Amino acid sequence: MMKNTKIFSVLCLSILFWTTSLSAQQLTQQVETMSFGGAYAGQITTPFNGGAFYGNGDNASATINLQNTPGLFNVAIVGASSSNSLAQIDLYVGGAKVSTYSFNGTALQTVQKELVINSTAIELRLSTDPGNNDTLLDRISFSYLGTPPPPRTAPVIPSQSAYESGDYRNVFVEAGKDPNEVADKLEAMWNQFFVNGNPNSESLLYNVGNDMAYILDTGNNDIRSEGQSYAMMISVQLKKEAVFKKLWKWAKTYSQWAPGTDREGLFSWQVERTGDFNKKDDNSAPDGEEYYVTALFFADALWGSQEYPGPFNPVNDIFDYKGQANYILDNMLNKPLANSGGCPTNLVDLDEKQIVFGICGQSATFTDPSYHLAAFYDIWAANADNNRQLWADMADVSRRELLPNAAHPVTGLMPDYSTFQGVPTGSQPDFQYDAWRNIMNMSFDFNWFQKDGAILKPLINRQIDFFIGQGGAYGDRFNVNGTQLGGDHSPGLVATNAVAALAMEDSKIWAFVDELYDTATPTGRFRYYNGLLYMMSYMHLAGEFKILTSGSIVTNPDPDPQDCNGTPLPSAAISKTNETVAGANDGAITFTFPDVNGRSTIEFSNDGGVTYSLNINDNSGTATFNNLADGIYSVWTRWGDNSCPIDLGNVTIEAGGTVIIDGQTPFVTHNIPGTIEAENYDNGGQGVAYNDNDASNNGGQGRQNEGVDLENTTDLGGGTNLAWTVNGEWIEYTVANVVEGNYNITFRVASITGNSKSIEASIGAHNLGTVNVPNTNGWQSWQSVSLNNVALSGGTNQVLRININGGAFNINWVKFEAILGNDGGDQEGDPCSVIEAEDNTQNYYQLNNNNGVIDNIGYSHWMKFDNVNISGGKFTYRYSKGNNENGYMKVRIDNNNDGSNIAEVYPSSTGTWNNYQESTVNIKGSGMHTVYLYFHNTSKNIQLDWIKFGDNCSPKSNEQVKLSTVIENDFTVYPNPSSGDVNIKFNNAQDRSVTIYNTLGSVVYRNDLILDSAIKVNNLKNGVYFIQTNTSGSTQTKKLVVR
Structure with a gap:
């Protein structure tokens, strides 16, 4: 729709207009007249006059003549998506985000919200770009409704857990939302994802015949145990048995390993969508098994298990829900030990009493904090046929040891992968997509059982404070110390953060609850992970994610705070610092005490060590044991009058890591x-x-x-x-x-x-x-x-x-450049040298060397190469690719995370798996580095033969030195002949690069950015060299003799 009155409006005294009456005041701002910022935002004239926002960070701002601030306004934004998928925009007022507006489809829509406006500075900012559309905006209007409502009081945590009371809070209603609207939104989510959503942009469930269905990872075009099991949990919570049965039958048929196989009872975490649903990865991602088991126990409690004749048969007795749950649990523990180096292994390290990250080799020697589902372990301890004590112990270890150890002491962020002691490890040591789930897991665990609240609540609060400090459109990936790695404002993280309201009594959490409620249900390519976390988080806050069990669950013997002779029991969360190097004796154990009324002095100690006193007077406090050698410490705490001693368990201080000198640690590597x-x-x-x-x-x-x-x-x-x-x-x-x-x-x-x-x-x-x-x-x-x-x-x-x-x-x-000498032959560290793929020093997952080719590269696999010279300015790889699936490879240096990328390449199909070709991309960087290749794709990625980082490696190349043509201008080389040290003086000051080659065309020196009038190169070996300079596309060459 074009605005026919736009020209007239511009010619009038102002582009703003007021409509004033006794009952209302209105102010409208046309978007095209605002000041645009960001990389791409700007005015448009079609399909209407307005503004377009293309990528995250795009924005438009204005100062408006708005009266009656602060006040309650109806704020309406008129806009549309450039396609049939969901588009969004954030509204900022006075620099603070106040809401998100969503537009679904290309038709012009008016979206209205009642908001408190306290400033005349407004900004429209895109922070949730899905990558498959643009946000198109026409205008924004403000209609005054009255004075602002009083601030909402803080949430109140019930005196009993949801399990004990049977009451599940509807936090949205507590926040002032309409109960019917809350229910309608949940029903609309269910319909979009599971019933009648557009299969190309909205739906997650896809039927297979009349009796099976799967959940599609829409970003990777495959099927994962994570999503399949999440959907089963959603179905049982919403009492959708028909869908539950379809999902479970598909998982049994195509994902679970059959009796007699070495992975019996476990699930392939990744299955092909096409053809016969072949398993893409044989191994498990244990969070899938955890959700399958719990959903099956809940289904048994809700609907009952179907009875079958004879003893339990795991193949035929599909809908014996309890029998199937126990079958999975037993098979999680009957494989080789997690630390055996086998493949497969148990899903649990029985010594650590912790879930493992993977079940094959090295992947079973560490964990993923987001897999630690203590609430589920309590369900198993009440319902499982076997190993009930183990499941109960695992719940305690998760709550009391792994999660508090894994949380950063300042930010509260946890890594995707950690050691069993909570130390970030592996290829994903940062707060990334897996780690989004930690705050949701801890919060609903506390809501269900209220166990170990003195430990969990401070962890949850710490993470919320961190994201408050990041501002409204916070990023979605960080180092655990808080350094941002990814700038997307993802609805999955928005959702899981909001679940913290179940464990907090502070009004600061309402902004997170409001944002989830205002965030539209995810659509588009990345709706799978974002969407499932969004829906489960919404269900938790709507009181629709409940314990369904026939077993008796052991709750806290005493509610928190606990009592000891009329005084709360002393308690503390424990964090540690490992010894930096063996013999340094610089480890530390830190106690963090929660705020409990009525406290005075508390004492704490390690077993047989120094006892500290801390006067905390109703306030939280911390204290630290320093100068500890590596070893195992038994720690405890008590009141200052020696009453109520509490054993806090063992803390292991490990040797290793970086040197710390008087508290000094590297900021980056x-x-x-x-x-x-x-x-x-x-x-x-x-x-x-x-x-x-x-x-x-x-x-x-x-x-x-x-x-x-x-x-x-x-x-x-x-x-x-x-x-x-x-x-x-x-x-x-x-x-x-x-x-x-x-x-x-x-x-x-x-x-x-x-x-x-x-x-x-x-x-x-x-x-x-x-x-x-x-x-x-x-x-x-x-x-x-x-x-x-x-x-x-x-x-x-x-x-x-x-x-x-x-x-x-x-x-x-400051740059350190190695001085390379080369007398005509290849040398170690020469970027022109070919590095065979099979010569990687480490890889993930057991990559196959098939006659000198790595041939089983798939999703999240990686290879590491040590001591690689990347100074050549190019990255070349020889590969074959016999499919047309989307996929890419990231080239990283020194660390295997996104912050260390120097190239991202997208291999195209070579026709067949036996047809190899070379591909080259430009890179920046120099010197010797550890190189990682990280692969991300929807199925089998490529077969990799070799890599190299050289450029201009052959004198016969048209891009190389022409030995027959030596140009004598633009710069001077002296002395020439030289004894090995040479000065290069330039006749004019320009940006240039200098490269020195030997007679074989190998690069012996390279500097890609020279802004000075002269440089010096030292320690060249005897021989003939060619010095080449490049300035604005003009290349000059001189010959140098060293003798």
């Missing part, structure tokens, strides 16, 4: 050779990791609670730089690995003053030298200064210190 960004200095604070002249961060960027002065930079690569330097300051960086050799060390500097100033660098006790810093005529006019041919000893965990002499200059980065 650094390696030499490589580039160290100035802002990535060590943790530890003033006097430990740095010495700064004042306590404030003058630039306000980076770690704003510390004294290092950081500001945004306009230098190539962006980011931040060290600034406001003062004579006598210093800053340190722990280098994880230094490769022995000679290096050119380059500092990227800028200054506007003519004072005498320099940088002095050292590693440990070894002084690397001092380099003068010039006046570059601008704080963001960057030049490079170097220390050349500096010999470094190899080693690990060495500390680089940069001393500031004179001050008044900026530093962006």
Whole structure:
């Protein structure tokens, strides 16, 4: 619909118009007249005059002439999606997010909400771009309704658990939502996902004949035990037995391993959607088994199990729900031990009493915190035929040990994968998609049973505080220390965070509940995981996710807080710091005490060690044992009058990890050779990791609670730089690995003053030298200064210190480039060298070497290669791909996570699996690194033969050095002939690259960014070389003789 009055409106005194009466005031802002920001947002004239928002971060802002603020307004936004899938936009007022608006389909729609508006600064911002549509907006209108309602009071946790009382809270109604609307929204979710949703953009359930159905992972086009079991749980909770039976029969038929197989009773976590539903991965993802078992016990309690003649038959007695649940549980424990190195193994480490991440080899030696479903283990302990004590013990271990140990002490974030002691580990040591579920799991566990609330509630509160600090459109992936890795504002995480309301008594949680309620049901390609977490979270908060059991569950002997002679029992959550290296004796155990009324002094200790006293006076408190050697410690706590001693179990301090010097730890992993960004200095604070002249961060960027002065930079690569330097300051960086050799060390500097100033660098006790810093005529006019041919000893965990002499200059980065010598043959570390795929030093999952080709690469598999020179500027791989499935490979350095990607490649089909071809992409980076290849796809990815990182590796290439043509202009080389050290002086100042080749075309030196008028290259071996420079596409070459 085009607005016929738009031209007239623009010609009038204002684009804003008021309609005023005794009952209402209205203000309308046309979107096309707002100020657009972000990468893509802008005006549109079709299908209507307005604004379009294409990618996350796109926004439009305005200051409006809105009166009666703060006030309650009806806020209406008119807009549409560019396709038939759901599009959304967030409304910010005064810099704070107040709501999300959703538009489904291409027809123009008006979406209205009643909101409290307290500012005239408004912004429309896209943060939930699904990737398959755009958000198109026409206008936003504000109609005054009256004064704001009084603030909502904090939620109240019932005195009894839901299990004890039988009452399941409807938190949405507590938040002021209409009960009928809450129920209608849930019914609409069910219909969209399971009954009549559009099969291309809305539905998750797909029927197979009349008696089976599966849940589709719409992002990867396959079927997973995770989604199948989640859907069974949703079906039994909503009393949809017909759907439950279809889902269960499909799982039994196509995903579960049959009697007599080595994986009997377990489920393939990933099954092909097409053809005969072949298993894509033979092994289990144990969260699937956990949900299957619990849903089956609930089905038995709700509908009863079908009776069959004779003893239980796992193949034929499909709808003997209780028998099937026990069959799965027994088969989870009758395989080789988790630590045996076998494949398959048990799903439980019986020594640790914890669920494992996988059941094959190394994957069974660690866990996934989001698999720790303590509430489910209590259900099993009440209903299982066997191993009831084990299930009860596992619930205690999860609540009291793994989850509090895995939670970061500041952010509360947990990793996707951790050791059994809670230490981040494996290929996903960060807070990513799996870890979204932790807060949901802990919150509904507390709501059901109210066990160990003194431990769980602080963990939940800590994570909520972290996300409040991130702002309304917070990201969805982080390092556990809080560094953001992914910027999408995903509805799955929005949903699970909201479930925290079941375990919190603080009004700050209402914003999370409101956001879930206002978030539209996910549609589009990524509706599978987001959608299932969204629906289960909604059910938890609507009081529709309940315990259905015929067994008696053991609850707390005493409600929390517990009583001891009229006084609450002392309690504490425990976290630890492992010893950094063997013999350092620098481990620590930290006690965190919850807030309980009536407290005074508490004492705590390790067994036989020092006893500490802490006066906590009704407030939470913490205290730490420091200087602990590795070993097992028995810890306990008691009141100051020696009453009520409580055993808190064992804590294991492990040796290993990085060096900590007086609290100093690396902020990120650094390696030499490589580039160290100035802002990535060590943790530890003033006097430990740095010495700064004042306590404030003058630039306000980076770690704003510390004294290092950081500001945004306009230098190539962006980011931040060290600034406001003062004579006598210093800053340190722990280098994880230094490769022995000679290096050119380059500092990227800028200054506007003519004072005498320099940088002095050292590693440990070894002084690397001092380099003068010039006046570059601008704080963001960057030049490079170097220390050349500096010999470094190899080693690990060495500390680089940069001393500031004179001050008044900026530093962006320091780069260590190895000086390569080559007398004509290949050498170790040459980027032109081919690296065979089978020569990987580590991989996941047991990748097959089939005659020199890795041929079973699939979803989430990875390979690691040590000591790889990536200086060639290219990544080349030889592969075959006999299908047309979507899939990609990520090339990462030093860490196997998304923050370390240097390339993302999408292999195209080669026709058949026996047809190999090479593919090359550009990369950035230099020096020696650990390289990871991470694969993500919908089925079998590729067959990989080899990789290399070289460029210009053959002198015969048209892109290579023309040995017959030596151009003698633009730069000067001296001395020539040389004894191994050579100066290269440029006749004009331009951005350029320099590459030196030997006569075989191998690269012996490369620098892709030279802004200075001269450089020096050292330690070239005897031979003939060709020096090539490239400036704005123009290439010049000179010959150099070394003798």
